[in-house]
Amino acid sequence: MxxxxxxxxxxxxxxxxxxxxxxxxxxxxxxxxxxxxxxxxxxxxxxxxxxxxxxxxxxxxxxxxxxxxxxxxxxxxxxxxxxxxxxxxxxxxxxxxxxxxxxxxxxxxxxxxxxxxxxxxxxxxxxxxxxxxxxxxxxxxxxxxxxxxxxxxxxxxxxxxxxxxxxxxxxxxxxxxxxxxxxxxxxxLARPDTAPTIVPQSAKAPAIRTTVFTVGIGDDGTLLQALGDHVDGLVVAAFGAGHVPMACVDALTDLAKRMPVILSTRTGAGPVLQQTYGFPGSESDLLARGLVSGSTLDPVKARILLHLLMMSGADKDQIVQIFSTLS
Structure with missing residues (x-):
C-alpha cells in the first residue's frame, strides 16, 4: 500500500x-x-x-x-x-x-x-x-x-x-x-474547545447509577425524594435557565448533600445562568444549595460527563471543577 x-x-x-x-x-x-x-x-x-x-x-x-x-x-x-x-x-x-x-x-x-x-x-x-x-x-x-x-x-x-x-x-x-x-x-468552519479527557476505572469498579430527572409543572419533590435511594448521581433538566418549582427545593437540597446533582436546562440550547434570578427554585438559589451548574451541556450530555467522572472515582470537588471549565 x-x-x-x-x-x-x-x-x-x-x-x-x-x-x-x-x-x-x-x-x-x-x-x-x-x-x-x-x-x-x-x-x-x-x-x-x-x-x-x-x-x-x-x-x-x-x-x-x-x-x-x-x-x-x-x-x-x-x-x-x-x-x-x-x-x-x-x-x-x-x-x-x-x-x-x-x-x-x-x-x-x-x-x-x-x-x-x-x-x-x-x-x-x-x-x-x-x-x-x-x-x-x-x-x-x-x-x-x-x-x-x-x-x-x-x-x-x-x-x-x-x-x-x-x-x-x-x-x-x-x-x-x-x-x-x-x-x-x-x-x-469552526473548532470546538478541547474536551476534558476522562479515564474511567476498570470494569471491576462498583457499578454507578445516574439518571436525568426532567422537571414539569406541578412537581412537588416526591419523585425526587424517591430517586435519592436508587441513584449515585443526578442531572436535573430544569425549566428555562435553571429553574424548578418551589416545592422541589427541599428535596434537591437534601439530594445535593448526598450526591452530585447537576443543574441543566431542558430547553436544548443555552446556558444555565448563575445570578440573574433570585426566587426560591431559581438558578442562583439552587447553586447556593449545592447543585452544580451544567453550563451549556444539555441533560443527556451532562449525564454522560457525570457518569464517567463518577466511574473515574472523582469526588464532588473534582466534579465541580470539571463542570466549571465548560463554556
Missing part, C-alpha cells in the same frame, strides 16, 4: 443503518460492517483504504457504557488515519460525546447512522457512510474531537442532538454544524 493512501477503520455497532425488514415487518440489525461498506457507491473512487470491524449488532437503545468503553479501547489501539463508527441513531448523542471524553489523540472519530433502513426507499445509510469516511480520512478534521456526520453536515459531539424521530435531517446542533462535506471535500 502506498504511503500516501489514507486508512480508515469502519466499526459497526448495529442500529437502523444495519437493519433489514423481516417478513413480519419488523426491522432488526442483520448487516455486517462489510455489508455496509459494500453498499456505498463511489467509495472505491475515493482512494481511501477501508478496514472493517464488526463490534456489536445491537439496536442503539441497547448499547451500554461497558460497550462504549470497550469500543474506546479498541479505537485507541488502531493505527489508522481516522475511524467511522456506525450505530443506531437513538444514542448517537451519547456515544459521540462519550468517545469525545475518553479517547486520546487527534485522529478524527466520526459517528454516523441512518434514519431509514437498507430495505427502505431512499435509504440514507450509504451516503452518510461515504461522507463520514471522507471526514475521517481528512487532515482538516484532525483535532476537532469526536464528530457526528449526517446529511453531509459535520457536527461536534458536544453540541449535536437528535431533534426528530424520523426525519433524515434529524441531527442538529446549536450554534450549528462545524463543517460540511461538498464536492468530495471536507470543510471545517
Amino acid at each position: 502506498a504511503d500516501n493512501v489514507r486508512r480508515v477503520a469502519v466499526i459497526s455497532l448495529g442500529g437502523t443503518i444495519a437493519m433489514t425488514a423481516h417478513t413480519d415487518g419488523g426491522a432488526t440489525p442483520t448487516l455486517s460492517a462489510d455489508d455496509l461498506v459494500a453498499a456505498v457507491p463511489g467509495l472505491a473512487e475515493t482512494g481511501i483504504h477501508v478496514e472493517v470491524h464488526d463490534f456489536r449488532r445491537l439496536p442503539g437503545a441497547s448499547l451500554a457504557f461497558s460497550d462504549l468503553l470497550e469500543l474506546a479501547v479498541e479505537i485507541d489501539a488502531l493505527t489508522v488515519d481516522g475511524v467511522v463508527v456506525t450505530q443506531g441513531t437513538d444514542t448517537i448523542e451519547e456515544t459521540s460525546y462519550l468517545l469525545d471524553l475518553v479517547t486520546t489523540g487527534n485522529m478524527p472519530i466520526v459517528v454516523t447512522g441512518a434514519m431509514r433502513t437498507a430495505s427502505m426507499a431512499g435509504a440514507d445509510g450509504p451516503a452518510n457512510v461515504l461522507a463520514s469516511i471522507r471526514a475521517a480520512a481528512s487532515t482538516e478534521a484532525r483535532g476537532t474531537g469526536c464528530l457526528v456526520v449526517f446529511g453531509e453536515e459535520i457536527h461536534a459531539a458536544r453540541w449535536v442532538r437528535k431533534t426528530h424521530s424520523t426525519s433524515p435531517t434529524a441531527f442538529t446542533s446549536y450554534p450549528g454544524p462545524i463543517g460540511y462535506v461538498a464536492e468530495d471535500r471536507v470543510r471545517i
